[in-house]
Amino acid sequence: MKDMRPAGRMWQLYKMGGLTPAITSMFDAQSAQQMAFIRSIMKEQRKNSLYEISLSTVELVVFDLETTGFSPYNGDEIISIGAVSVTGTEIKEESTYYSLVHPKRSIPGEIEKLTGITNEMAADAPDLLHALRGFLEFVRQKVLVAHGSGHDKHFLNAALWRTSKVNLNHRLLDTMMIAKWLHPKLKKYDLDTLLDVYGIEVTKRHHALEDARMTAHLWTGMMREIKSKDVQTLGDLYAHLSHH
Template identity: 60%
Template sequence: MKEEPKGVGRMWNLYKMGGFTPAIASMLGSQNAQQMAFIRSINKEQRKQSLLDMPLRELDIVVFDLETTGFYPSNGDEIISFGAVHMKGLELNESRQFYSLVNPKRRIPRQIIELTGITNEMVQDAPDLMQVLHDFMEFLGRRLLLAHAAGHDKQFLNAALWRTSKISLNHRVLDTMLVAKWLEPKRASYALDDLLEDFGIPITERHHALQDSLMTAKLWQQFLIRILDRNITTLGDLYAYLSKH
């Protein structure tokens, strides 16, 4: 892992010793210090609520996806785009979307450019990670997160939160791949493309963070109908069933 710059280490030591806001502001800059404080407050608030008793028909969800330069944040791979859309129960609110490129401050590998269509020129003037993470957390609020094959996205989101704000994600993350494995245990493939095709969901632009979020949201709509048909009505009930598979 890369060693933290001395200034960042000193800032964090000051924060742990009492949170000297002027000292943090002088090292990070006042805007970054405010963004860090906001990210930490959103994450802290999330610990105060439990969504387990919430009816699935009323559950506020943010379906999200990240595009990255590779698979391993611990080896220097970075987020290059965030995409997300809001749902409440079965209702997909396509007007409430979030999308932003991120300047990864490193070169994007050729294979990632070919996969995502995101070039080095496109991210050159994009906002940095702290700014986009702040905006994403503001969009997210205290809602449940949902993604397909969520391990990758959660790993990068956790790494980003730790690097910028020294926190780990408190939000619950529901994985549509795990739901698919529970609903259809004998499927040959749980890849997003195959699930979209089999459920009759038009494939628009794959490996675009916002488009992947929208398609995953439409997949979740169909899964949720089947879940409710099984008389599973709360998030806690769903987690209980998923834990057995």
């Protein structure tokens, strides 16, 4: 008699079709569809070579995450995702993505105060898999931009692996790294400092979509300086950043 407990069922499915179908079948049909979409986006991204694309026409998505803390590997979770489309130096103000995310854990009081996202708000939000699907449907094959991207990349990678067993394959540019190259004598490179340096209006900090919008304006300001240095393509930019 076959063992139909979860572990036994997983083993039977694995023997019949491999690990991915086994994992996928353990979820409901809608979740399986979300996972399949996320995996297909990452597979397509691996095929893309973007280095020759002109910085004047490159399609980007500037994004930001709000989280319950700083460590996705020690129980912290994404609580909101915000993103805005940019082509070259043109911010597509009408093309944005924003979603709260149900973290399936309590949001600490200091994070509620910082972000304005309460436990009550999060309780009605989409789960992580659905929010990721929406985000990646918005991003597609575009280059990602974030400020201080290490934090966001760690959380995205942890979330993608946990939900879909894939890693982030998108090209990622960090406005903090670009600022260090363009302004090596600055004492600080946090977002608030750079918004001040570039004369960008501060709307609402620690709101994922508003932070993404302000970072997009930071990117466009930097692009004018980058082009003055005869950096024309995405590959040129990566080559310069690799030395810093």
